[in-house]
Amino acid sequence: MKQVFYICTLLLILTVSGFTQSDSTTTYVSLTGKFYIDYPADWYQIPYREIDTYLQSKRAGRPLYNYDAVxxxxxxxxxxxxxYLFLTxxxxxxxxxKQIDSVMKDLEDIFGENQKYFPVADFFAKVxxxxxxxxxxxxxxxxxNQIMQDQQVLKDMVLFKKFFSGGIANFYFYSPESETEGNMQTFKQIVSSFGTENYQDKLPKEELKVADINTDEIxxxxxxxxxxxxxxxxxxxAVFVGLAVVIFLVVSRRKKKKNS
Structure with missing residues (x-):
């Protein structure tokens, strides 16, 4: 009986998502990260197995599976x-x-630019x-950033890194170049909706979706x-060039942790 209780507890701890919905937005709750975000009602969370199946079909490396939701x-x-949005x-x-400064230095090393300081609300008008x-x-x-192939833009990538008490929520937004400016308001609204206070109250009472734990294949x-x-x-x-950025950032962060 105790073993069953511990397994159930572990499943709840590793719960990835819960949903509530209003007329204009749907709320995603990360029990792993202890935060929530709101996204437009005309968006949806892509089923994990659909993303995993796609990644498997392309023989993607294991770090790519370490996402929170898409x-x-x-x-x-x-x-x-x-x-689309990859949330990690x-x-x-x-x-x-000090850790935030280290992350910012990593970004400079990867993207090769110095930092600019101004509110997110002004973003894209000046960047x-x-x-x-x-x-x-x-x-x-x-x-x-722009994902290029043969000197042509395949996708625009907008990465928001939200620092909070539990770590860093990474919002990897991808958009066709011609649609990016029109999508930016939605991207910023999703990031701005990030919250941690009373996150469990955002969960639906009738439904919890949990992680299917497997030591060989997550x-x-x-x-x-x-x-x-x-x-x-x-x-x-464009998907895999963009996701390569995710791998690079994940691996670099892990190396930093080992060396600290």
Whole structure:
């Protein structure tokens, strides 16, 4: 009986998502990160198994599976053809200013630009590709970058890193270049909705979705549908070039932790 109790407790601790919904937004709750965000009601969370199946079909490295959730606008097409969000989490309890400075230095090393300081609300009106911005009040770092292939832009990537007491929530937004400016308001609203206070109150009473734990292959529980192999080659390349940035940042953070 105790073993069953411990397993149930572990499952709850590793719970990835819960949802509540209003007329205009849906709330995603991360029990792993102890935070929540609101995203537009016309977006949806892509089932974990759909993302995992897609990553497996492309033989993606294991670090890519370490995401919290993936969101995209509701559409009949493949998610990677339009805008989408990969949400990841770096768990660092009681993150210090020294650790924040270290992360900002990592961003400079990766993207090769000095930091600019102004509020997130002013972002995109002043930023250029590759520039790093930091809103000291909101504790949000922002990078705007472009994913290129053969000197052509495949996707724009906007990375928001939200520093909070439990670590860093990483918002990797991807968008077709022609749609980025129109999508920026939605991106900023999602990041601005981030909250930690009374996050458990945001959970629906009737439903919790938990992680399906497997020591050999980590998958996440969700309603599943088969991943299709259609869509443009360029869009798929953009997904994996973009996700390579995620791997680079994750690995660099792990090295920092080992050396600290």
């Amino acid at each position: 969101f995209a606008p509701k559409s009949d097409g493949e998610f990677y053809n339009g805008a 989490l770096d768990k660092i309890e009681n993150i210090s200013q 250029n590709p590759g520039e790093i911005t930091f809103d000291k009040n909101a504790k949000v770092a922002t990078v705007f 998958t996440k529980e969700s309603s599943s549908k088969t991943d299709k192999e259609k869509g443009s080659y360029g869009s798929q390349v």
